[in-house]
Amino acid sequence: MNKQALIDTRRRISPFVHNTPVFTSHLLDDLAGAKLSFKCENFQKMGAFKMRGATNAIMQLSKDQQERGVVTHSSGNFAQALSLAARNLGVTAYIVMPNNAPKVKKDAVLGYGGLITLCEPTIKAREQAAANLVAEKGATFIHPSNDLNVILGNATVAMELLEVHPDLNFLISPVGGGGLIAGTALAAHYFAPQCLVIGGEPMAVDDAFRSLQSGQIETNLTTHTIADGLRTQLGDINFPILQQHLDHIIRVEEDDIVSAMRLIWERLKIVVEPSSAVAFAAVLKNKAYFKDKKVGIILSGGNVDLDTLKFS
Amino acid sequence: MNKQALIDTRRRISPFVHNTPVFTSHLLDDLAGAKLSFKCENFQKMGAFKMRGATNAIMQLSKDQQERGVVTHSSGNFAQALSLAARNLGVTAYIVMPNNAPKVKKDAVLGYGGLITLCEPTIKAREQAAANLVAEKGATFIHPSNDLNVILGNATVAMELLEVHPDLNFLISPVGGGGLIAGTALAAHYFAPQCLVIGGEPMAVDDAFRSLQSGQIETNLTTHTIADGLRTQLGDINFPILQQHLDHIIRVEEDDIVSAMRLIWERLKIVVEPSSAVAFAAVLKNKAYFKDKKVGIILSGGNVDLDTLKFS
Incomplete structure (x- = not known):
């Protein structure tokens, strides 16, 4: 693993994926008390970073x-x-x-x-x-998240975001199986060493938070979260990357996730899936920590079932 | 009214409004059998072209x-x-x-x-x-739609879209009070004379369709449409513009509007209000007419009440 591997990966896959847009909102900046940049992987082909x-x-x-x-x-x-x-x-x-x-x-x-x-x-x-x-x-x-080439591909999300905003203080992405957050951590390590990488994880499936505490891969006892993309657990390939390069994980409650998702839909006018809102929820829950900082938030995808969607 | 008035208007307001993005989708093109360009006024400041x-x-x-x-x-x-x-x-x-x-x-x-x-x-x-x-x-x-300066401001939506896609065969926007469609018609008249302008209107509030038939401003008997932005009627300033420059109006049923809105949310991953979906619904209802044509669709806004939203 080295910087060149990430550069090669980006060049390799670029004909087949979108360089997705980065959205900003004065209103959400005011609400969070920070300068937010949202990387919109909901606009990726098939609707997600995967x-x-x-x-x-x-x-x-x-x-x-x-x-x-x-x-x-x-x-x-x-x-x-x-x-x-x-x-x-x-x-x-x-x-x-x-x-x-x-x-x-x-x-x-x-x-x-x-x-x-x-x-x-x-x-x-x-x-x-x-x-x-x-x-x-x-x-x-091919494993969805515990595969080095999958992780390298996922790292291109943060690489693109850092190309537009090289001076981010923080990069935050949701934590599920660990493939996206591991790629994000590698990208920051090689391309923005000043930037701390933080994970957002639902409290109900906080296996990664507990894994980082215990030093071994923990499992979830339930899968009771609206963030259905984050119910999986870490693997032996992505876990060491997180141990080395992730700053910490912020856990959020289900209500926090729904509120954050609603703000994204209402203010950015884009459709994101619940898993995507977890990273933004983590920022809103820790406003003092992120105050006046430049924060990159990865919106992982936009595949929702409108039939079952309910905000209230 | 002349071409220069539109050019001056665009220069005048440009520091205060977004030049909104134009979205495309291979999947929606396949579905419609036409080449679609969606002008995303849901991303406009305060969420609408107004x-x-x-x-x-x-x-x-x-x-x-x-x-x-x-x-x-x-x-x-x-x-x-x-x-x-x-x-x-x-x-x-x-x-x-x-x-x-x-x-x-x-x-x-x-x-x-x-x-x-x-x-x-x-x-x-x-x-x-x-x-x-x-x-x-x-x-x-200041009237929301029956005011020449309002109409000129609204014309800048189509001007921006035609700048990106000057060779459109059709431009379609929703018809409510007539301010947006009148501006759209003027923009096409001056900047894309080959481009036919068509209105999309809910069947339940088809006052504009009937006005063009009768030659006088007609009223709506009910306001029973999900497209709450389109319940108003034409005025004496925008009606003559429509009589002169609008090709025709396509009326759509409530189910057509909800289906079109759903497709936009699911496929473009953006939040648009029901009124916005009326123009796209008009295309889907008349596929043979638009077959293989280049069609510009104006998505007028994205202010929805998520509490009352239901797709099924």
């Missing part, structure tokens, strides 16, 4: 590996990201999904050309189904 | 008039637009609102520095209250 890591991971495979396809298990954004990234690169994507996954998520994967294998909704069943595809098709398994 | 007309109307007053303030009656976007535009220009804005206006709308006006006068929720009461302010304060009444 397009970056998926693209990079596939591009780093050998021609031979690419011909045999890629496989992952996910019912969320990574399933869609791998499907679209694979299609863009002429590669077959096999997606293992639980048989109780919402139709809208299955349709999205199919729309991007992914081939779905349904399984029972247990971790064991989905790992078995993925292993079968690896064995039968010779496909390469 | 900021443009309000700013221009105030700037065209004499110094003496400006010192005595401006007045309007509105419970919607124009009340906020006039308040903010006035504050930006150091002018006092008196806003007449019905006493049953939602608190969120009153708070928005107050937040932009407008001085509210409450009245009974009848047309007669609000006209009387506005007349009183004109008499007492010497303030100048």
Whole structure:
């Protein structure tokens, strides 16, 4: 891992991803008492930053590996990201999904050309189904967050933001499986050493916060958070990066997340998913700490189910 | 009225308004069978195009008039637009609102520095209250849509869009009080004579459609549309412009509006108000007519009440 690897990654994937816009708002600055820059990955292709890591991971495979396809298990954004990234690169994507996954998520994967294998909704069943595809098709398994090439791809979010605002005091991104925050931490380490990287995590699934305290990867006892992209846990590849380069994690309550999401929708006029609002919620909860600082906030994605959305 | 008046207007107001971005989507292009360019006035200051007309109307007053303030009656976007535009220009804005206006709308006006006068929720009461302010304060009444300087300010939306996409075949904007569509029609007339201008109007409040048929200004019998910005009727200043320069109006049902709004939220990942979706709904309802054409769609604003929002 070195600075050049990040530069190479950005050059590699740039034809296949958007350099997403950075939004600002005087009103939200006044509210937070800080100078905020929002990196809008909700406008990324397929609607989330995961397009970056998926693209990079596939591009780093050998021609031979690419011909045999890629496989992952996910019912969320990574399933869609791998499907679209694979299609863009002429590669077959096999997606293992639980048989109780919402139709809208299955349709999205199919729309991007992914081939779905349904399984029972247990971790064991989905790992078995993925292993079968690896064995039968010779496909390469790609983990949504605990994969170095995925992490490097995700690092390009912060690289782009730091290119526009090189003098940020803080960079904040949500913490789920650890792939985005690890990439963010690497980008700041190499391109903005003055910039502290902070994670935002829902209190209800604070495995990463506890992992950093205990020094070992902790698990979540429940998944009861509206931030459905953050229910997963860290892995052995991203955890050491966080131990080395992350300053700390701020935990937020469910009400904080909904309030922050509402402010983003109402004031920035953009659609972001609950997971995206966690980083902004962390700033609003610690105004004194961020007072008058330049803060980069990564809005990770914008895929929401409008049918179930309720703000009150 | 001439081309130079539009050019002067744009130069005059440009320090006080955003040149809003133009969004595109391959997915929505495929769905519509046309090449769509969305002009995003939801990102305009205070969240709607009305900021443009309000700013221009105030700037065209004499110094003496400006010192005595401006007045309007509105419970919607124009009340906020006039308040903010006035504050930006150091002018006092008196806003007449019905006493049953939602608190969120009153708070928005107050937040932009407008001085509210409450009245009974009848047309007669609000006209009387506005007349009183004109008499007492010497303030100048500014109509939200039936005012030439407001129309010229609104024309800058289409001017900006045509600067980016000069070769549009069609320009479509929603029709309410007629201020936006009249400005759009003037802009196309002077800057893109090849471009036909079309209005989108809810079937439930199709006064403008009927006015163009009958040759006189018609009224609405009900205001039963989700597109709350379009319940008003044309005026004697904008109607002749529409008679001369508008190609035709497409009427859409309530379901069409909600579906179009949903597509914009889900695919463009932006928050637009129902009125904004009417123009896109008109395209989706007439796919054969717009097939393979370059279509500019004006998204008029993004001020929605998330508490009452429901897609299903």
